[in-house]
Amino acid sequence: MTRDTIFRQPRHPVPAFEFNEEVAAVFDDMIHRSVPLYSEIIRRQAQLIRRFYRPETRIYDLGCSNGNLGMAVARQFGESLFQMTAVDSSAPMIDRCRRRLSGENARDHIRLVCDDICNVPLENAGIVVINFTLQFLPMDQRDRLVTAVCAALPPGGLFLFSEKIKDARDEVTDLHMEFYHRFKKENGYSDLEISQKRDALENVLIPETTDDHLQRIKRAGFSGMDLWLKWFSFCSWICFK
Ligand code: GEK
Numbered sequence: 001m002t003r004d005t006i007f008r009q010p011r012h013p014v015p016a017f018e019f020n021e022e023v024a025a026v027f028d029d030m031i032h033r034s035v036p037l038y039s040e041i042i043r044r045q046a047q048l049i050r051r052f053y054r055p056e057t058r059i060y061d062l063g064c065s066n067g068n069l070g071m072a073v074a075r076q077f078g079e080s081l082f083q084m085t086a087v088d089s090s091a092p093m094i095d096r097c098r099r100r101l102s103g104e105n106a107r108d109h110i111r112l113v114c115d116d117i118c119n120v121p122l123e124n125a126g127i128v129v130i131n132f133t134l135q136f137l138p139m140d141q142r143d144r145l146v147t148a149v150c151a152a153l154p155p156g157g158l159f160l161f162s163e164k165i166k167d168a169r170d171e172v173t174d175l176h177m178e179f180y181h182r183f184k185k186e187n188g189y190s191d192l193e194i195s196q197k198r199d200a201l202e203n204v205l206i207p208e209t210t211d212d213h214l215q216r217i218k219r220a221g222f223s224g225m226d227l228w229l230k231w232f233s234f235c236s237w238i239c240f241k
Helices: 021-034 038-052 068-077 091-102 139-152 170-186 191-201 210-220
Strands: 058-062 083-088 110-114 125-131 158-164 224-231 234-240
Touching: 021 038, 021 091, 038 068, 038 125, 038 158, 038 224, 038 234, 058 068, 068 083, 068 091, 083 091, 091 110, 125 139, 139 158, 139 210, 170 191, 210 224, 210 234
Parallel strands: 058 083, 058 125, 083 110, 125 158
Antiparallel strands: 158 234, 224 234
16 A cells, blocks of 8 residues: 655645545555545445345446445455446546456456546446545535436435535534544644645535435435444445435
8 A cells, every 4th residue: 555645745835636646546545544434434335235236236336436345345245246337537546446456356347437427327226335425526416416326226226325524513513623633643644734635625525414415315315314324524324215
């Protein structure tokens, strides 16, 4: 795993965050040190997918980055058949994903698509996953995409998603930020790295409240949802059509 040192040196001005070659090269280290319980989220989602997968349907991972979920799903299925489409608009991420999968027998089951997740038809979808990616879309696209996900799923189909959230109460948001800062420091990021990354993500990652997500899920037509994991500002949900 290549160490993420992108924001170690002072940058003037701090450039807006992009999923470019520089980020793709250190992505695994970055996500593990920046998303609390990341491995737990991926492992449990892969188990949920295995538990609810219906043969002949397709799993979609929208915003797949370098393919950690695909790798975990492949491990869960072992020799059993599954079909998955993993989508990301960053060519360096998809290239890395392709290289990682090339050594696994999962490569035959996972189709990689380099495109905007809003453009990809969700054909024969049984389970759709969007981890930490809705937060990068313009608001109107979030509504349209979640509605399209629900429409594409059969009754009983599953939508799993994770997001960084904000709280409607400023003091709770402040508490979340304080403990997130603490988490990143414990993982070896300096105060400068933490503050420059925060500046880079300003106006790029736009978080919403858990209630915003609940309302969108209801509007889209899902019959139920459960917030199965929450760590301060990091949330993972399971939604049933
Ligand atoms: C994981 N889910 O490891 N269309 C396609 N891809 C996009 C778009 C878009 N409109 N916007 C952003 N991305 C992964 C982690 S990372 C989250 C997801 C993070 C892609 C972007 O290129 C990046 O790879 C991913 O979404 C977000 O569980 O780094 O905070």
